C-alpha cells in the first residue's frame with residue numbers, strides 16, 4: 235500500500251486525484267485475498283487454487299487508483315497538448331517530466347530503487363489510460379516500463395539494479411534497440427557487432443526505428459558478440475547517451491504516433507565497460523524473446539485504450555452535438571448498432587489483455603494469450619478508429635478533434651513488437667503443437 239501512496243503523492247499535491255480515486259474505490263468489490271492480484275515479487279508464492287474467480291475486468295484497489303490517477307493526469311495535463319505535439323512531431327518535455335513525477339515511469343521498479351513497486355497489471359492499466367488520450371505518450375511509457383525496466387529488473391545483477399533502476403524510475407527515459415535496417419520480423423538476423431576489449435566491449439552497427447530515442451538516456455542494445463554462433467552470439471548491452479561513437483542518425487517522419495520519437499542510431503566503436511552487459515554473453519536472444527512476449531501485452535493495452543478513446547470521442551459527438559434530419563445522429567438505429575458493436579469489440583479486446591496480464595502475473599504460460607491480445611486489440615483499434623472517423627463525418631476527417639489522429643495512430647499496432655502476421659504465426663505454432671498427436 236505504501237507504494238501506491240508514493241505513486242499518488244505527487245499528484246495529490248497538485249490535484250484532488252486521491253479523493254477522486256477513493257470515491258471510485260467505494261464502488262469496487264473488495265479484493266478476495268491478500269494476493270488475489272499479487273505483485274510481481276509475490277507471484278511465485280501465490281496459490282491461485284483457493285481463489286474464487288472474479289470478473290477479468292476486476293482491478294485491485296491499487297490498480298484502480300493507478301487507473302484513476304493516470305486518467306486524470308492524461309486528460310488534464312496531456313490532453314491539451316496532444317494536437318500540438320502531433321503537429322510538431324515532438325514530445326513536450328513537460329509531459330515527460332510529469333510522467334516521472336506521477337510515478338508512472340517506474341511502476342514495477344521496487345520502492346528501494348525509487349519506483350512504485352506495483353504489479354504488471356498496474357503498468358497495463360496506465361498504458362491503456364494514457365492511450366485513451368494520446369497513444370504516443372502511451373508507447374513512451376510502455377517501452378520504458380515493459381521493455382527497458384523489466385529487462386533490467388529481470389536480467390540485471392545487483393550492481394545493474396543499483397546503477398540503472400534509480401535513474402529509470404526518476405528521470406532518465408529508456409529505449410530498447412533490437413531492430414535494424416536488415417532485421418525486423420527476422421530480428422535475430424541483426425548485424426550489429428560487439429567485440430571484447432581489455433576491460434569491456436566495443437559495439438559497431440546501426441539500429442532502426444528506435445522508440446523514445448530522442449528522449450532517452452539509457453539504451454538496451456542487442457549486438458552479436460560471436461557471429462559464428464549465429465543467434466546464440468547475440469548479447470544485450472546497456473549504452474548511455476553521450477558515450478563517444480553513439481549518435482542519433484535520423485528521426486523518422488511518420489504516419490501516426492508522431493509525438494513519439496522513432497530514430498536510426500549509429501554505433502561507431504562505442505566502448506562500454508564490462509559491467510554494462512545485461513545478463514550473460516550469448517543470452518541476448520532469450521532476453522529479447524522473453525521481454526517482447528511480455529511487452530506485447532503492453533501494446534495490446536495501448537491499442538485497447540486507443541480504441542476506447544476514439545470511440546468515446548465519436549460517441550460524445552453523435553449523442554450530444556450533431557443533428558441531422560431533426561435528430562441527434564446517434565439516435566439513428568443504423569448508427570447505434572455500429573456503436574454498440576464497436577464497444578463490444580473493445581470489451582473483448584480488453585478481456586484478452588487483462589487475461590494475458592493476469593496469467594503472466596500468476597507465472598502461467600501467457601505467450602499465446604499475449605499474441606492473441608496484441609493481434610485482436612490492434613485489429614479492433616483499426617476498425618473502431620476508422621469507424622469513429624466515419625461516424626463524425628467531415629468533423630472526423632479534419633484536424634479539429636482527435637478522430638483522424640487516432641485512426642492514423644491505430645496502424646502501428648499491427649506493426650511493432652511483432653507484426654500481425656508474426657502474432658498469427660506464434661498462435662498457430664502453439665495450437666499446432668497442442669493439437670498434433
Ligand SMILES: Cc1cc2nc3c(=O)[nH]c(=O)nc-3n(C[C@H](O)[C@H](O)[C@H](O)COP(=O)(O)OP(=O)(O)OC[C@H]3O[C@@H](n4cnc5c(N)ncnc54)[C@H](O)[C@@H]3O)c2cc1C
Nearest residue numbers: 410411412413418419443444445496649650651652653655
Ligand atoms: C513506429 C515504430 C516504432 C518502433 N519501435 C521499435 C523499438 O523501439 N525497438 C525496436 O527494436 N524496434 C522497433 N520498431 C521496429 C518494429 O518492431 C519492426 O518494424 C517490426 O518488427 C516489423 O519489422 P519490419 O518493419 O522490418 O517489417 P518486415 O519484417 O519487413 O515485414 C514486412 C511484412 O512482411 C510480413 N512478414 C515478414 N516475415 C513474415 C513471415 N515469416 N510470415 C508472414 N509474414 C511475414 C510482415 O508481417 C509484414 O507484413 C518500431 C517500428 C516502428 C514503425
